[in-house]
Amino acid sequence: MGQRKIRGEPDSDASLMQRYCAGDQTAFHILYGRYRGPLRRFVTRSPGHSNEADEIVQEVWTAVIRGRRSYRPLAKFSTYLFSIAHRRLQDRQRRFGRTVGSSDESAPRPSPEDLIDDKATLPDTWIHNIQLRQALLAAIDALPPAQREVFILKAETDMSLEEIAAATGAKPETAKSRLRYAIAHLRVQLRDWT
Amino acid sequence: MSRPNCDLDDQVAEKLYAAYRSSIKDPPYGARDHALLRAAAGSVPSRWPRPLTWAALTLMVAVLGILIAIPPSHVLQRMARISAGGNITPQGGVDASRVAGLLPKAGLEAQKHELEDQNLLRTQTDASLKSPPDDYLIDAMFGPAWARERQSAQAALALQLSAESQDAMLAMQAEEIETNLYDMTMELERNAPRLQPGPPSVRRYR
Numbered sequence A: 001m002g003q004r005k006i007r008g009e010p011d012s013d014a015s016l017m018q019r020y021c022a023g024d025q026t027a028f029h030i031l032y033g034r035y036r037g038p039l040r041r042f043v044t045r046s047p048g049h050s051n052e053a054d055e056i057v058q059e060v061w062t063a064v065i066r067g068r069r070s071y072r073p074l075a076k077f078s079t080y081l082f083s084i085a086h087r088r089l090q091d092r093q094r095r096f097g098r099t100v101g102s103s104d105e106s107a108p109r110p111s112p113e114d115l116i117d118d119k120a121t122l123p124d125t126w127i128h129n130i131q132l133r134q135a136l137l138a139a140i141d142a143l144p145p146a147q148r149e150v151f152i153l154k155a156e157t158d159m160s161l162e163e164i165a166a167a168t169g170a171k172p173e174t175a176k177s178r179l180r181y182a183i184a185h186l187r188v189q190l191r192d193w194t
Numbered sequence B: 001m002s003r004p005n006c007d008l009d010d011q012v013a014e015k016l017y018a019a020y021r022s023s024i025k026d027p028p029y030g031a032r033d034h035a036l037l038r039a040a041a042g043s044v045p046s047r048w049p050r051p052l053t054w055a056a057l058t059l060m061v062a063v064l065g066i067l068i069a070i071p072p073s074h075v076l077q078r079m080a081r082i083s084a085g086g087n088i089t090p091q092g093g094v095d096a097s098r099v100a101g102l103l104p105k106a107g108l109e110a111q112k113h114e115l116e117d118q119n120l121l122r123t124q125t126d127a128s129l130k131s132p133p134d135d136y137l138i139d140a141m142f143g144p145a146w147a148r149e150r151q152s153a154q155a156a157l158a159l160q161l162s163a164e165s166q167d168a169m170l171a172m173q174a175e176e177i178e179t180n181l182y183d184m185t186m187e188l189e190r191n192a193p194r195l196q197p198g199p200p201s202v203r204r205y206r
Helices: A013-021 A025-044 A053-066 A077-095 A123-141 A145-156 A161-168 A172-189 B010-021 B031-042 B051-069 B072-083 B096-102 B108-130 B135-142 B144-194 B200-205
Strands: none
Touching (some): A025 A145, A053 A077, A123 A172, A161 A172, A172 B010, B135 B144
8 A cells, every 4th residue: 555645745645635625626536546445345344244335435435525624634544534434334233233243144255357367377377366365355254353354454554553443443452462363363264375 | 263473474464465455456436436526526615605705695685685675764773772772762762761770870860860861851952943933033043133123013013002902992981981871861861750840951961
């Protein structure tokens, strides 16, 4: 995620958001392009919401648009955005009676068309990569929801563990241990591929 | 699961992050994306008119509507009443009884009396302006020559009225004397047979 500039630079997330608040629509287009994929993947891989991912993502962006007047660059824009997404997901879980720890059996398995084509020339290599990625995603989906959330946020954004803890409403030490457990679990699940 | 090793290999973690990020490609922009971008563009405040301009325009239209609906004199009178806290009487005076409640207790009576005096003075001035003009005011307006002429005319009129009244009184007295003489004569005639023949002078008189 090296495209996100440091706060204070002309095209950093915070300055883009401030430009949008001042009426610059292009700034919002840039910001939306930066976080469109990460936010969608974060919501899609959250438990119990794979079928409602598009709707939840739309709610999050709508909240950003509506709350632009009250936005203050006190934290990273990514922390602000994903904390909104976290609260939306929790609201959904409370509303529809899903618990955070429940597994999501209906999580869609990405088809080979959804996976990134790494331009492998050899068919065996291409198939191997596809299968490896499918196994990785399956292992991520098998993580406990809290560990999965922290892992995805760490992988998708440049947020620190403290910022992830703030976005998810957990203590920093809790977020840190969740990430460690998640990575250890993935290593175990993918040991046959190494 | 056993507790993970605290000296976790960061390289393994970074490889996992990179593998995850490169696993799913972003779908192309769809209808929801375009709708969101339109919503974001539509919610951006336009440069003009600003909210303050809208407020000024609304206020102007409201004032115009009030001026059209109510005659300006009524508006001014109402505004005067409002500014005085409702202490202006409909005739334009100050309601001392209402003001008394607003004034401090020290010097309250004095100020109340002063207001009452002002009201009395206003009433007297109004009454004097509405009464017929006095002669001295006209004399003052038209000068001393006019005053002298008016006074001489008034004196002549008084003399004329006096002479006429004296003539009328003399006429009344003459008529009364004649009536008395007539009554006396009639009385004498009724008593004449019982009188002795008298000197001829009496008969001539009759």
